[in-house]
Amino acid sequence: MITAIALVLIGFFLLVWSADLLVDNASEFAHQVGVSTFIVGIIIVGFGTSAPEMFVSAMAALENKGNLALGNALGSNITNIGLVLGSAAMVRALPVTQTTARIDIPIVIVTGAVAIYMVLDGLLSNMDGVILLALLFSYLAWSAGHSKGAGGEPAISDIVADPHELDLSRIDHPRGKSAGSALLFTLFSIILLMIASKMLVQGAITIAIYLGVGELIIGLTIVAVGTSLPELAAAISAARKGVHDMIIGNIIGSNIFNTLGVLGITGVIRATEIDTGALWRDFPVMFVFTIFMFIFALTKGNFSRGEGTILVIGYFGYIGYLVVTSLI
Template identity: 45%
Template sequence: MWLAILAVVVGLAILVWSADVFIDGAVALANKLNVPSFLIGVVILGLGTSAPEMVVSVLAALEGSPELALGNAYGSNIINIALVLGATVLISPIIIRKSIINRDMPLLLFVTAVAAWQLSDGTLSNADGMVLIALLVAVLGIQIVLSLREGNHEHEDDTIEDTTQAEHSMAGGLGRLFLGLLVLVLSSRAIVWGAVELATLWGLSELIIGLTIVAVGTSLPELVASISAARKGEHDMALGNIIGSNIFNTLGVVGLAALIAPITPNAIILSRDIVVMGLITLLLFAMCLFTYKTKRKFAQGSGITLILFFVGYTFMLIRTVSM
């Protein structure tokens, strides 16, 4: 028991530290390369924080359980928007920029629509997996080209906590980035292990543990990275992390799993998870559009709405599995 408590307490402390190191490295890299923070958030933070989901999904497909990859990816997408982004803006409001409305959210909606369309026949074939991977390359290419074309103009007015980050060397920025990511993932796993051990000792069922502690635990890297970025004034990076992670999950994680083995998902994924993922993505776009048009920040009201959505989704999961 004491080992589990130690894992949670120490893990949380290291998690917070590693998130700061991770974001500092990302900011230094963005400044050194003179590229927009949103691009770093989408490509590097999005891919990095989605790495655990990608590994789990590939292993699941290799072990003959490709459906697990689908549930893992779509569940993570829902949690990223509803819980991770919701909690982030409760702590630190985010500025919504024009490029988010005109380019990035429409791309995420398009990716989500493609995922739903591919599942309309009740299966994901190897060919579908190839389409998803090709689409991932295309979407990332569009993001990179357009972001570099726009440059850092939209970011110039932001308040950056530490302008000396630009003085870091390329090697130093990359070193902090990868060290922070590695420790971020390892410490989140330690917290999940300790929390599961404690919950088991306290008599909670495996179902409740899986739907709450494990589900939230797998999103801890995205959560602390986004909160750390938002607190440092890197609003683009915080939101880019969420959008990038969801794009990687939908296209990369599912695409790789389908390439390894065709997926025939359970009907509940088609009638529940893909629908909920579509709804929360549409809700996010509507909220971002309203925030931008009214010249407000994406703040506490939006965060509470997203958190309530997460609570409702969790109760729906528990009720569905219990029936």
């Protein structure tokens, strides 16, 4: 058990570090070889928002633990809204733009509804995974076209949410690093992500066996919270500094990538029979949290401290229910 806990903790640390390393070096390599800022932005956002979740879920699927991957995706989405957004709003009320309230959040709702519809038959199939990934790329293409406006290349912040408030001027490009060395570091970070994911998944499986709970529950709780801790720390820091756009954009972008990208990759790698608990409990909970986010954003034009408190209480109530029912 101690070894399993150590694997999980080390895996979390390596995931966060290697994901940041991947973002920095992949963007640097793209710049060195003359790739457009749009593609660089997709690298930053795509890997920056959900690299830990994507690699953990892919590794879980390869280990034939599809419900661990499913729990990771659903749990991360619930954690993002209930814990991350709620905690940030408790620190300071977060203003919401009309575009966010009327376009961005509804897109999150639609992607969640599509995912629920696809698994109603109790199976996340290979075809479901392909469709979800196709929807993700379609969303990115639509966002790119929508953001071009009067012409020219779209701004990164207009394409899709950036989880770490990273734009091209803020990326840490090591001075003097060549394209070759940037590529090597990129490959190294991918390998490290795979190793960290393997450690985390193996540790989580061992803990699940030791506690006698299902892999879905471990994915929804330990794994999901762990992969969301960097976002939580960043959100609270941003709330204190009044950088509210970064917080909301982080959650929207991350949840879209988790729903379409993480579930999509899981389905493509291995068809997964959905745990019945996910069908009647976790998918609906994710959807309800998203609806509450939409209502709070639309009615007052901000997320108040009171609404943040509601989200946090709802989140811990949900986690408490999972823990109690799984151990009884």
